[in-house]
Amino acid sequence: GGQDACQGDSGGPLVCLENGVATLVGVTSWGHGCAFQGYPGIWASTVDNFEWIDGIISGTITLPPTTTTTRNTGPPPDGWNTYNATVFDYSNTVYLPWDDNKIVGGQEVEEGQWPFIVGLGGDSNGNTHWCGGTIISKNDYGDDWILTAAHCCDGTGMTMNNIRIGDWQQSTLQANEFSTSGIQYVHPNYDDWFLSNDICLIRVPNLSAVNADAFEKTCLPSERPAHGSKCYIAGWGTLHQDDWDGPDILHDVGIWVMDNEYCENTGNANELDQSMICAGSPDMNGNGWPDGGIDACYGDSGGPLVCLDDNNEPIVVGLTSWGFGCAQENFPGVWASIADNLDWIYGTMDGTYTTTTGSSTSTVSTTTTTGGGGGPVNPPDGWEEAPETMGTVSKCPAPGTPYSPAARSAHKFSPWDDSRRNSRIVGGQEVLEGEWPFQVGLFKDSWGGFFCGGSVITKNEIGFDYILSAAHCCEAVTGTIDIHVGDWKHGNHQTSGGEFVVTGTKLSHPNYNDVNLANDLCIIEVPNLLAAAPSADSFQAACLAESRPEHGRRVYTAGWGAIAEGAWGSETLKDAGLWYMSNEYCEGTSNGAYGIQQNMICAGVPDFDGDGITDGGQDACQGDSGGPLVVLENGVPLLIGATSWGIGCARPNYPGVWASVPDNMEWILENISTNKI
Structure with missing residues (x-):
C-alpha cells in the first residue's frame, strides 16, 4: 500500500x-x-x-x-414493500414532499422529525461534522447511551466530545439543542479493514436532566428486518459522492432492506458478513441490477437505519457503515447490524462486558458556571481557606527528588494580579507569564496540534532531564511529541526567559490500564534542558510530593484545556484553585460508580451550598490531561498529581481525578535517576 x-x-x-x-x-x-x-x-x-x-x-x-439518471419512484417489484415518499411521522408533523435536495436521493426534513438522531463533531461555530449517531435510552436517572459506527470512534475509554442532541440545522442552535460528551466503547470484534462489527456505544450523562424535550430514544430490534422491508436513513452527509460538503439541514430518504444472500449477488459480493445489513433500491428498471439514486454518503456514517414496527414506532436496525461510492447502481449501501450485536450492546450497557471510566459531559451551552470556591464565601469546616490561584511560589530546591523543607529556596515568581479574575481552566483565570515555570505543553507537531500538558521534574546540570505527564497522553501519539518548555501563550515565543522545544522518549507506567486509567503516568526523557534553554531562567522543575496532603487542603491545577464542557481550549495558560479530597470521601461522590483506585487523587469544590453533594464550577477539562496538580508547602509547589480523567468538567458531585505522584514515587525515582528509558 x-x-x-x-x-x-x-x-x-x-x-x-x-x-x-x-x-x-x-x-x-x-x-x-x-x-x-x-x-x-x-x-x-x-x-x-x-x-x-x-x-x-x-x-x-x-x-x-x-x-440524466434519476431514481425510479414508481411501485417497486413484487416482494418489495410499497414505498412512501415521506418518512415515519414520529412527531405527528406534516412532512415535506420530494424535492431536489438529496441525502443522496432524499429530502430535507422538518425540525423534530428525527428526535433520536445526533450529530458528532459539527456545531453552529463552523466546526466540522463527521458522523451521526442514535440515542437508544431515555432514563429518568443514571447515564444514557448512544450508538454510532466504530469507525467514527477513537477507541474504548476515549472521550467523544461535542455530541449534538436535538440538532437539525447545523448553522443554527435550535431552541432545545445542547451538546454532550461521553465515553466510547468500541465493539471488541470490530475489524477496521473489512468494517465487521462496525459498532460503537457512547455512554453519556443523563440527557433528560439537561433537556428532556430535546430528544427521544429509538428502540432496539429483536431480529433482522425482512428482505424487502421499507426503512429510512438520515444524516448531514454529502448529497453526492463527488461532493465534499454536506447540507446544513438534516436530510432523510426511504430505502429498502436486502438480505445478505441477495446482496452477495450485487457488486458487494465477497465483502459481507453476518454483522452487516444491505439496503438500497430494488431493480425497478428491470435490467437485473439494484437501482442507484438513493443511499447514505460521506458524513452519514454512524447514523441510523430505521424500520417501523406495527405501531409505527421507529426501530434502529443498522448504523451507516460503508459502501462503494454513493447511490451507485448495483452497489447497495451497507449498515452495521444491530440485531446481530445485541448481546454486546446489552452487555456493555449493563456492565457485563466492560467497566466504565473517563469523561462524559452534558452542557446546554459553552458558558461556564461559577463554583462556590470562586467567590469570597468561606469553605465548609475542615476545608482549607486559600487564594484561588497559585500565584507567587518558590522554586524547588532539589528537582527530581521528594521535597525537603530544609532545602527551600526564597526565589519568587510573578505575583498574582486581581485584574485577571474574569477569564476562565474551568472556573479559573489566566496566569501571568512565568507563574507556572515547570508547566509544559505537548504538541503532536511543531507549533500546532496541542493535545496535553506535563511538568518538568528535573533540572540537571548534565545528563538527561525528565517530564511527567499522563500515560493516556503518551499512548495517544505514535510519533514524535514536541514538548514546549517555558510556554505560556500558544503560538508566541515567550519574552521572559525564552520558550524552547525539545523531543524525547516516552515511558508509560508498566501497570497503566487504558480502561480504568489506573497508574495513568508517563515519563518523557529529554536532552538536558539547561543545555537547550536560551537561559537558565527559561524553566524550573517541580518538586515531587512524597506523601498525599491532608483531606481539605487547597491545591492548584493549570493547563490550556477547554474553558467549559465542549468548548475550545485557551490560548493563554490558566489555573484554578481546588480542594484535595481523600479517596474515601471521593468514593462517596458520583465518582464512586467509576472506581477510584489507590493510585488516583480527587480534587474539586466542597459543598458550599449545603445540598449534600460537592459543588461544580472549577475543574480541569479536555486538553488539560497530563498537567500538574500541586499543593503549596511553605510557598514551594509540590507535584501531587497529573491530570487524568473526570466525568465531564466541573460538574456537581463529580470531582476531577489525577494520577497520584506519591503513590507512584518508587517507579518515578527509579526511572529518572538511572537514565534508563
Missing part, C-alpha cells in the same frame, strides 16, 4: 512514458479504500476502449441523446 489515487482523483489520467512521451493508458475509476495493502487501484483502460474513443472523436460513432 501507501501509493494510490483516492476520492477526488476520479477521471484523472494514468500515463506511461514511452521515450519520454506521456501515453494515456487509463482513467482513474475505483478502488477498495485508498492505498490499502493488497488492494491496487483500478483505472478504466483506454487501450481496450480505443475503438470507441476514436469513433467518438472522429464522428463515426454517434452519441446518444444526453439523459
